[in-house]
Amino acid sequence: MDERIEISMxxxxxxxxxxxxxxxxxxxxxxxxxxxAEISEHTNTSRQAIFDIVKRCxxxxxxxxxxxKLLEKFMKLxxxxxxxxxxxxxxxxxxxxIKISNSINEIINEINNI
Amino acid sequence: MDERIEISMxxxxxxxxxxxxxxxxxxxxxxxxxxxAEISEHTNTSRQAIFDIVKRCxxxxxxxxxxxKLLEKFMKLxxxxxxxxxxxxxxxxxxxxIKISNSINEIINEINNI
Numbered sequence: 001m002d003e004r005i006e007i008s009m010x011x012x013x014x015x016x017x018x019x020x021x022x023x024x025x026x027x028x029x030x031x032x033x034x035x036x037a038e039i040s041e042h043t044n045t046s047r048q049a050i051f052d053i054v055k056r057c058x059x060x061x062x063x064x065x066x067x068x069k070l071l072e073k074f075m076k077l078x079x080x081x082x083x084x085x086x087x088x089x090x091x092x093x094x095x096x097x098i099k100i101s102n103s104i105n106e107i108i109n110e111i112n113n114i
Numbered sequence: 115m116d117e118r119i120e121i122s123m124x125x126x127x128x129x130x131x132x133x134x135x136x137x138x139x140x141x142x143x144x145x146x147x148x149x150x151a152e153i154s155e156h157t158n159t160s161r162q163a164i165f166d167i168v169k170r171c172x173x174x175x176x177x178x179x180x181x182x183k184l185l186e187k188f189m190k191l192x193x194x195x196x197x198x199x200x201x202x203x204x205x206x207x208x209x210x211x212i213k214i215s216n217s218i219n220e221i222i223n224e225i226n227n228i
Contacts, residue, residue, distance in 0.1 A: 016182060
């Protein structure tokens with residue numbers, strides 16, 4: 001996975017563990033594609049301080065993932081959901097029983113909400 | 115939920131965020147039902163120190179749950195899985211198509227592995 005995308009996803013999972021300031025800076029850098037200089041201006045903080053915060057938060061997020069593996073589990077769950085949805089759609093398209101078809105579609109909705 | 119069961123479950127989710135010593139003590143107290151005195155003897159640490167570690171780790175685990183809500187999400191997922199499994203079993207028992215029945219059972223296995 002591209003490192004920027006990975007950090008952006010880790011930020012989704014573990015952003016609540018950062019301080020508001022850390023989270024805001026990481027959000028601007030990884031999700032809004034602000035440069036360090038732009039964030040520096042935006043937050044009235046030196047470019048070096050922003051660089052240090054980004055570097056440190058990167059390390060923190062990766063350490064959380066090493067311990068809790070929420071991104072890894074999410075990727076695995078996403079694959080399993082796809083596999084299940086494919087099977088359910090196959091059943092639905094081969095099934096001529098309206099009651100079964102309705103139940104299948106209720107299950108598809110539940111899976112999509114996981 | 116009973117507080118001991120809740121802490122024991124939080125320990126499953128966030129135990130990796132504690133130090134080895136903290137995790138061992140919490141495990142003995144919440145999962146093995148050791149008393150503070152027994153853990154004190156077992157770990158060659160004062161009873162007061164054990165009490166402080168248990169109290170502090172309790173607080174840490176609850177803070178992690180406040181931020182990441184892994185237990186809350188797990189409880190929700192468990193309910194959704196039950197609901198889906200019930201629906202799949204209903205379809206399976208009302209279905210006389212062997213191919214659909216086989217697919218349903220494959221999906222049941224996948225759901226059980228989530």
